[in-house]
Amino acid sequence: MKKIDAPVDKSGNIPAVVFETVDENAASQRIDNFLLSRLKGVPKSHVYQILSSGQVRVNKKRVEAAYRLQIDDLVRIPPVRVAAKAPASRIRIPENTALLPRVLFEDDSLIALNKPSGLAVHGGSGVSLGAIELLRREFPQFKFLELVHRLDRETSGILLVAKKRAALLGLHAMLRGGAKDGRIEKHYLALVKGGWKNERQHVKARLQKFHTASGERRVTVDQDGQDAHTVFKLVKSLPGASLLDAEIKTGRTHQIRVHLAHVGFPILGDDKYGDFALNRQLQRQGLKRMFLHAHQLVFDHPVSGERIDIRCPLPVELESYLKSLAAP
Numbered sequence: 001m002k003k004i005d006a007p008v009d010k011s012g013n014i015p016a017v018v019f020e021t022v023d024e025n026a027a028s029q030r031i032d033n034f035l036l037s038r039l040k041g042v043p044k045s046h047v048y049q050i051l052s053s054g055q056v057r058v059n060k061k062r063v064e065a066a067y068r069l070q071i072d073d074l075v076r077i078p079p080v081r082v083a084a085k086a087p088a089s090r091i092r093i094p095e096n097t098a099l100l101p102r103v104l105f106e107d108d109s110l111i112a113l114n115k116p117s118g119l120a121v122h123g124g125s126g127v128s129l130g131a132i133e134l135l136r137r138e139f140p141q142f143k144f145l146e147l148v149h150r151l152d153r154e155t156s157g158i159l160l161v162a163k164k165r166a167a168l169l170g171l172h173a174m175l176r177g178g179a180k181d182g183r184i185e186k187h188y189l190a191l192v193k194g195g196w197k198n199e200r201q202h203v204k205a206r207l208q209k210f211h212t213a214s215g216e217r218r219v220t221v222d223q224d225g226q227d228a229h230t231v232f233k234l235v236k237s238l239p240g241a242s243l244l245d246a247e248i249k250t251g252r253t254h255q256i257r258v259h260l261a262h263v264g265f266p267i268l269g270d271d272k273y274g275d276f277a278l279n280r281q282l283q284r285q286g287l288k289r290m291f292l293h294a295h296q297l298v299f300d301h302p303v304s305g306e307r308i309d310i311r312c313p314l315p316v317e318l319e320s321y322l323k324s325l326a327a328p
Helices: 031-038 044-052 131-138 165-176 255-262 276-285 316-326
Strands: 002-005 018-021 074-077 103-106 110-115 156-162 184-193 200-204 207-211 217-221 229-238 241-248 292-300 307-311
Touching (some): 031 074, 110 131, 131 156, 156 165, 165 184, 165 292, 184 255, 184 316, 217 255, 229 316
Parallel strands (some): 156 292
Antiparallel strands (some): 103 110, 110 156, 184 292, 200 229, 207 217
């Protein structure tokens, strides 16, 4: 979005009219969604009020909330008051979160990041800054940076971010289709309790989200839930454990973790669905996190059509733990 005039005062308010010209990153986006992303901190009800009252104009004309922007549209945004931001001194910035050294792949449309365990993909729910906020801080030259998909906070590995709206929409279409057409493959490495028997095993069990009494989100196997399909391949057998490649054919919340717990092979270190007594023992032995890592992402590039294969090796702490298990 090319800014023609964007006066913002020290409080973050927009005290005067702003005019913006639509570029490819906003083209085809609904005007209401564009305003909601542009006017962070403004109540949603107020955004729709300024739309319905005609204060927002596109090419000097009133538009409905469902209007889809086109390249070179001129959008008029009226003066608005945004919510006050927290003082900078109160923002908790995670330690050792410089992400530039963790970039695995980058082109004009995409960034693939090696996300560390313990870093949420976005802020919220008690987390001040997530991977996407840190990326925007480290790459201020990019006006459009949006998550293509998500990883659990405890999971490390490949996280894909779009630098262009066309790339985001293209990859979202692939993800909605799952892996049925082969255009996208997502592989994880998981170390599980026990001896996995089959070289290759499909797990198809429907998953249902729910919240615990404390409000924490969880997932369970339930016939009334959503379809979920994971393919597991045995990579290595170890004393008391098995290293598996997990390919997800659908992208449900906590899918790999719940499917493995369901078939009796919980992921080592999983604090939600794992063997809690074993996890305490593993911490004393050096495994301080969940052993789940997004290690390979293969997809058709949404702009060029080129087949992209991104690999991400196990982090040092997981590789070291594997070696300790294999040692005589």
